[in-house]
Amino acid sequence: MDDVKFAVLGTGGIGRRTLEVSQQKDGLTPVAACDRNGLAIDHDGLDVAELLAATEGNVASERAEDDHGDDTRTVDNTSAVDDSDTRPDGGTAVKQHGEGAGVVASEQARPTETPIQDVIDESAALDAVLLALPNLTHDFIPRTAERFAEAGYEGVLVDVLKRSRVIGMLYERAELFEESGITFVCGAGATPGFLTGAAALAAQSFVEVEDVEIWWGVGLKSGYEDNRGTVREDIAHLEEYDIESARELSDGEIEAIVDEHDGVIEFDDMEHADDVLLERAGICDAADVTVGGILDVRHDEKPTTTTVRVTGRTFDGERGTNTFELDDATSMAANVNGPALGYLQSAVRMNRVGDYGVFGPADLMPGF
DSSP: OEEEEEEOOOOOOHHHHHHHTTTTTTTTTEEEEESSEEEEEEETOOHHHHHHHHHHOEEOOOOOTTTTOOSSOOOOOOOOOOOGGOOEEEEEEEESSSSSSSGGGGGGGEESHHHHHHHTTGGOOOOOOEEOOOOSSSSHHHHHHHHHTTTTSSSSEEOOOHHHHHHHHHHTHHHHHHTTTTTEEEETTTTHHHHHHHHHHHGGSEEEEEEEEEEEEETTTTTTOOOOHHHHHHHSSSTOOOOOHHHHHHHHHHHHHHHHHHEEEOSSOOOTTTHHHHHHHHOOOGGGGGEEEEEEESOSSSSSSEEEEEEEEEEOOOEEEEEEEOTTTTTTHHHHHHHHHHHHHHHHHHHTTTOOEETTTTSSSOOO
């Protein structure tokens, strides 16, 4: 496959690791990366090492208006922080305020008040765009994708969203994407994503799938300060919170929740898009899929092994369970960013032969 030129929207934890992982994958050239303060672009390929070094400990974050003037926290894959939460000592990827925060610290970048629109304006030169944005505002990713389509973009869009309800918003735009020449892969991270695909493969042993259980374990190697958006989004899955209330939590309140759980938070029956994605792929009913897991905010090691169990009935009447496990040595970044880029590469192959529309991770295999 010819070289794939791609952009990353959002340079929080997921965006930064995407740029890093892409350097060890053949045929991928990151040419643009943006956050809420700026845009780094070089059509011959970004100097990823310089960009990451320049922005380490200087990740842009602030409640802001997006390019449409809508109030949002989601422009750069980070959440709002109070001035008291920033650290001037250059510590590990602390979210920073101000015009000098984020990618503008790189010599390759320039400041801009319209980072997403600036990438859209350059999209004719892009094969693919990874939306490394959380979905704390449900329609933010669908609206962003719609803007690419309306601008005449013809290429690939990939996201790593988690929420089931966002999938419907994307499929509502499927006709627009098809007419525009866009191949959109939604929920292409770990779960949903990698593990959704594993469940779809495990289901092939059966003529009837009874249930799918996805149980994940994540240890945050870099701690809470480098993963504010991820932790906030996961807290929204706790019984006493939802998307709206989690968005309004201050960082101090989130830290209090983490302390209350001694840094280890367990989630049961989460609203993860694995369910609707498996249903749309014809694997099973969404009601037969359950997702849960354990997040350790203070330690590198996974608090539990990430496992997919698919139980069903075979053609000859036997009942069995197929199990898939991720090795505990594989990090969250490896299991999110590796598959996301793999799905991106496969989507580019599809796009180049005219296969357009909206696809889930159970609809295609990631490339390598």
